[in-house]
Amino acid sequence: MSGSNEMEISRRGLLVGSAATAALTTVSVADSQAAPLQPQPATMKVTMKVNGQRRSLDVDTRTTLLDALREHLKLTGSKKGCDHGQCGACTVMVGGTRINSCLSLAVMHEGDEITTIEGLGTPEKLHPMQAAFVKHDGYQCGYCTPGQICSAVAVLGEIKAGVPSHAMADVTARPQATNDEMRERMSGNICRCGAYSNILEAMTEVAGVDA
Amino acid sequence: MKPFTYERAKTPAEAAAIVAGRPGAKFIAGGTNLLDLMKLEIETPTHLVDVQDLKLDRIEATREGGLRIGANVTNTALASDDRVRRDYAVLTKAIVAGASGQLRNKASTAGNILQRTRCPYFYDPNQPCNKRKPGSGCAAIGGYSRQLAVIGSSDACIATFPGDMAVALRVLDATVETVNPQGGTRSISMADFHRLPGNTPQFDNTLQRGELLTSVTLPKPIGGQHFYNKVRDRASYAYALVSVAAVIQPDGTGRVAVGGVAHKPWRVEAAEAAMPQGSRAVATRLMAGAKPTADNAFKVPLVERTLGAVMHDAGMKRTAA
Numbered sequence: 001m002s003g004s005n006e007m008e009i010s011r012r013g014l015l016v017g018s019a020a021t022a023a024l025t026t027v028s029v030a031d032s033q034a035a036p037l038q039p040q041p042a043t044m045k046v047t048m049k050v051n052g053q054r055r056s057l058d059v060d061t062r063t064t065l066l067d068a069l070r071e072h073l074k075l076t077g078s079k080k081g082c083d084h085g086q087c088g089a090c091t092v093m094v095g096g097t098r099i100n101s102c103l104s105l106a107v108m109h110e111g112d113e114i115t116t117i118e119g120l121g122t123p124e125k126l127h128p129m130q131a132a133f134v135k136h137d138g139y140q141c142g143y144c145t146p147g148q149i150c151s152a153v154a155v156l157g158e159i160k161a162g163v164p165s166h167a168m169a170d171v172t173a174r175p176q177a178t179n180d181e182m183r184e185r186m187s188g189n190i191c192r193c194g195a196y197s198n199i200l201e202a203m204t205e206v207a208g209v210d211a
Numbered sequence: 212m213k214p215f216t217y218e219r220a221k222t223p224a225e226a227a228a229i230v231a232g233r234p235g236a237k238f239i240a241g242g243t244n245l246l247d248l249m250k251l252e253i254e255t256p257t258h259l260v261d262v263q264d265l266k267l268d269r270i271e272a273t274r275e276g277g278l279r280i281g282a283n284v285t286n287t288a289l290a291s292d293d294r295v296r297r298d299y300a301v302l303t304k305a306i307v308a309g310a311s312g313q314l315r316n317k318a319s320t321a322g323n324i325l326q327r328t329r330c331p332y333f334y335d336p337n338q339p340c341n342k343r344k345p346g347s348g349c350a351a352i353g354g355y356s357r358q359l360a361v362i363g364s365s366d367a368c369i370a371t372f373p374g375d376m377a378v379a380l381r382v383l384d385a386t387v388e389t390v391n392p393q394g395g396t397r398s399i400s401m402a403d404f405h406r407l408p409g410n411t412p413q414f415d416n417t418l419q420r421g422e423l424l425t426s427v428t429l430p431k432p433i434g435g436q437h438f439y440n441k442v443r444d445r446a447s448y449a450y451a452l453v454s455v456a457a458v459i460q461p462d463g464t465g466r467v468a469v470g471g472v473a474h475k476p477w478r479v480e481a482a483e484a485a486m487p488q489g490s491r492a493v494a495t496r497l498m499a500g501a502k503p504t505a506d507n508a509f510k511v512p513l514v515e516r517t518l519g520a521v522m523h524d525a526g527m528k529r530t531a532a
């Protein structure tokens with residue numbers, strides 16, 4: 001990310017910030033009345049650890065975690081598909097747990113550790129799941145891929161941790177990385193090109209089980 | 212999204228007082244339902260009170276032998292708890308039948324119970340909807356109603372409560388604990404928590420403004436075989452057309468609640484007396500008075516068949532044991 005870009009953002013943040021101060025007075029006036037008046041846009045500062053680096057941002061409160069990553073930090077690996085938690089293209093890990101970054105506000109993540117596809121591996125040093133997706137052609141157009149890979153890594157972690165799933169007949173059992181288990185657990189990531197079976201092969205290889 | 216201000220509350224009473232004292236203020240937990248609706252401007256809060264620092268994220272044993280689940284325990288944490296898996300398997304099964312892994316990691320216990328309907332007209336601001344805009348009419352009545360309610364509906368609204376977890380909580384006789392803006396607490400049974408639409412479909416439940424859900428309590432375990440059978444349009448990641456939560460005892464008696472058919476998890480205790488006579492006898496009593504539309508009339512026999520499948524499985528397991 002270029003330095004001039006950061007300058008741009010903080011200057012814009014400052015401008016919006018002064019608008020927010022003006023908004024505060026409006027809010028308290030509105031409070032004394034019966035009907036809630038919508039306040040002016042408000043900005044807040046949020047500090048997160050993104051892919052191991054401390055990042056501070058001034059964001060409009062409405063900014064989703066996804067938009068903070070993509071638009072403010074220029075980490076455009078995480079994708080905006082449906083923007084309503086239905087497709088999984090925005091999947092990132094927060095404190096090691098996968099979530100839909102489109103249905104979370106940036107300001108809710110003060111102090112959180114975020115891992116995006118950019119933090120899993122680099123072109124020179126791929127994460128084993130990234131390498132397996134390449135080897136098994138786990139994509140066609142590639143748009144859902146960052147979300148698929150973040151989810152796939154987290155799914156193997158969830159199976160290891162014993163998190164139950166709908167694929168288990170006996171929910172008291174320990175789950176195994178079977179095809180049925182991985183398919184069910186990946187159902188929150190939609191692939192328009194239908195690369196599902198190749199994604200499964202990639203996951204199977206990383207899980208170290210026979211396909 | 213409309214602009215809003217945001218803060219994190221420190222204590223439950225403080226959170227309740229802020230929301231009660233500010234018109235347009237709302238709690239936010241995982242955000243997976245509220246933000247979805249805010250993006251469509253169906254919900255337009257002016258102030259959000261984040262409940263993540265309220266320390267309501269523990270599952271504790273109660274003196275009565277049950278479990279108290281903090282309002283902010285995630286769906287994943289609740290479904291994964293060993294005590295829940297062992298003693299309240301219907302709850303784990305219902306949770307993992309809902310949404311996706313990512314969503315369950317963020318979805319809270321309170322937010323799940325309080326999720327709003329998925330009626331397609333509620334989601335479309337161009338359509339009349341008494342739930343979204345009281346008095347505007349109901350586009351679903353006479354519209355496309357395949358997903359919607361078949362029982363307990365009114366001339367004002369035929370929406371369903373869409374969730375899965377609450378159906379299991381209903382069958383387990385759970386109670387919901389709340390704190391109000393004055394700091395007072397109360398306990399509401401799941402039976403009385405969600406309401407029927409009547410003439411005021413804008414109210415999904417019996418919570419007062421500013422009342423914060425703090426925990427959900429499960430009574431001591433009742434044993435039996437636990438089932439959650441969810442019938443939907445695809446194998447995973449879709450809302451229920453019909454779902455059956457059941458706990459069936461070795462003598463063939465049991466409890467049944469149904470999801471996807473009404474404005475609340477649907478349970479008729481009197482119908483359960485007919486369990487030994489089979490699924491038809493139970494379903495006839497459970498669904499007595501159903502008023503389906505042409506689009507969703509299939510749900511009434513589907514309740515009986517889904518229950519039949521559950522009772523068959525329970526019988527098979529009993530014979531095998």
Ligand SMILES: Cc1cc2nc3c(=O)[nH]c(=O)nc-3n(C[C@H](O)[C@H](O)[C@H](O)COP(=O)(O)OP(=O)(O)OC[C@H]3O[C@@H](n4cnc5c(N)ncnc54)[C@H](O)[C@@H]3O)c2cc1C
Nearest residue numbers: 240241242243244245309310318319322323325374375424
């Ligand atoms: C694509 C998709 C598919 C889904 N599929 C399913 C499914 O199959 N089955 C299913 O059951 N669910 C499903 N869901 C819904 C999901 O379970 C809910 O979005 C989630 O449970 C809401 O929890 P939350 O913590 O994110 O709530 P939020 O969005 O934070 O809040 C929801 C509501 O609860 C209120 N609230 C939150 N906490 C409190 C509190 N402590 N006291 C008082 N009020 C409070 C908020 O003000 C808000 O009105 C799906 C959601 C999506 C996006």
Ligand code: SF4
Nearest residue numbers: 330340341349368369
């Ligand atoms: S059924 Fe209820 S939620 Fe749906 S359009 Fe009618 S009033 Fe609105």
